[in-house]
Amino acid sequence: MVESNLRNDKSYELFERAKKILPGGVNSPVRAFKPYPFFVNKAKGSKIYAVNGDFYIDYCMAYGSLILGHSSKEVLNEVKKQLVKGTLYGTPTPLEVDFAEMISKLVPCMEMLRLVNSGTEATMHAIRLARGFTGRKKIIKFEGCFHGSHDYVLVKAGSGATSFGTPDSLGIPEETAQNTIILPYNNIQVLEEAIKNEGDNIAAVIIEPVIGNSGLILPKDDYLNRIRKLTKDYGIILIFDEIITGFRLALGGAQEYYNIKPDMVTLGKILGGGFPIAAFGGRKDIMQYLSPSGKVYQAGTFSGNPISVTAGLYTLQILNKKKDEIYPKLEKICEELRKTLVDLAAGYHIEVQVNNIASMFQIFFSPYPVIDYSSAKLSDTHKFYIYFQELLKHGxxxxxxxxxxxxxxxxxxEEDLEKTVNAFDSALHTVSIKDRV
Ligand SMILES: Cc1ncc(COP(=O)(O)O)c(C=O)c1O
Known part of the structure; x- marks a missing residue:
């Protein structure tokens, strides 16, 4: 876009104002992109509408939160009914019991749980609880996994932390970071060694079973099984961070998809049907260490608020009712998109990797298979930027x-997908041309 057009765009004006009052002009780093992000005033179904009247077919879906699409009518109808009955009580509600029972029914390891407000809170408290339960200090996390933006886990983190070159944030005391052991994903030998050396000091292994925060990275065959066995042998709490994969890979998340039961799980995103809520939970003997039944403290004014709970409950009910239709259908579409991307890229002689699973996919501009953080970082982010911008131009x-x-x-x-395939074609064509000049 030329400079004069930029100035006529309402989003440009808003970004100029926003930068003066919000650091970087946004309320979460990943939302900022060059030359400036489009500002949105509504969204419905598969579409997101910018303030200047443009609209886009959305494959960000609030970073994976909206499996039913934007503004699901069924969910919003229930939320509207709840709104007039009150938005926050500060006391227990029947709704939260129904919701917790529903989550426990769907997610294999979830014997008991606590509701919180964000994924960051969920992983922070799951780790504290694992430490309280085991009496051990250290945790293991994997390069490129993102578990939210608190001190225990913001080391070699993926997502915006990697995009903006701050995988190890300033402001985290060395003593805290020292208790987080960072290992490469998909490498069972280094994990075995670390556990053999330090197993008695390790409270938890936390992992995105499928990484959705360094692009998309899948676990090698048997990798998760071997982690399960190792952690069990050494009395280490295995935490699956399923904030993306929960209700996404399958209704029961990655643990259902791969048939592996972790000790604890964190959930968020889809759990709230577009409203802020998250959960952590798992084995009952661990969860009972949580206050007020136990001595690990955790609390929250907005935890289990009836609006988010209503949205989450109805979202899970819809998914449960239609699971046999939804999950296979999305998986099939996703596989078709992968094949299309691979074929189109080959036609334009661009070396790419396309990783996909269930309803998640990502293209990497790289000749090397992407199996961990290091290989993800080898991809050509400039080509990705061209691809992203061209797709945007095509809606x-x-x-x-x-x-x-x-x-x-x-x-x-169907119509969205057709338009998307045409846009992929144009975007990859542009990448191939700009690559030559
Ligand atoms: C796997 C994973 N864990 C934790 C988080 C943090 O969740 P929240 O942004 O709700 O704090 C995210 C956010 O993207 C995530 O993808």
Whole structure:
């Protein structure tokens, strides 16, 4: 876009104002992209509408939160009914019991749980609880996994932390970072060694079973099984961070998909049907260490608020009712998109890798298979930027970083997909041309 057009765009004006009052002009780093992000005033189904009247087919879907699409009518109807009954009580509600029972029924390891407000809170408290339960200090996390933006886990973190070159944030005391052991993903030998050396000091292994925060990275065959066995042998709490994969890979998340039961799980995103809520939970003997039944403290004014709980409850009910239709259908579409991307890229002689699973996919501009953080970092982010911008010009919005993942929803129609394939074609064509000049 030329400079004069930029100035006529309402989003440009808003970004100029926003930069003066919000650091970087945004309220979460991944939302900022060059030359400036489009500002949105509504979204419905598969589409997101910018303030200047443009609209986009959305494959960001609020970073994976909206598997039913934007503004699901069924969910919003229930939320409207709840709104007039009160938005926050500060006391227990029948709704939260129904919701917790529903989550426990769907997620294999979830014997008991606590509701919180964000994924960051969920992983922070899951780790504290694992430490309290085991009496051990250290945790293991994997390069490129993102578990939210608190001190225990913001070391070699993926997502915006990697996109903006701050995988190890300033402001985290060395003593805290020293208790987090960072290992490469998909490498069972280094994990075995670390556990053999330090197993008695390790409270928890936390992992995104499928990484959605360094682009999309899948676990090698048997990798998760071997982690399960190792952690069990050494009395280490295995935490699956399923904030993306929960209700996404399958209704029961990655643990259902791979048939592996972790000790604890964190959930968020889809759990709230577009409203802020998250959860952590798992084995009952561990969860009972949580206050007020136990001595690990955790609390929250907005935890289990009836609006988010209502949205989450109805979202899970819809998914449960339609699971046999939704999950296979999305998986099939996703596989077709992968094949299309691979074929188109080959036609334009661009070396790419396309990783996909269930309703998640991502393209990497790289000749090397992407199996961990190091290989993800080898991809050509400049080519990705061209691809992203071209898609935007063609009315397709994907997350604006190589180190994120694209998501499908049940609201994406045949027509949307057709338009998307044409846009992929043009975008890859442009990448091939700009690469030559
Ligand atoms: C796997 C994973 N864990 C934790 C988080 C943090 O969740 P929140 O942004 O709700 O704090 C995210 C956010 O993207 C995530 O993808």
């Amino acid at each position: 397709i919005f994907i997350p604006p970083s190589q180190f994120e993942t694209c998501f499908l929803s049940i609201a994406h129609s």
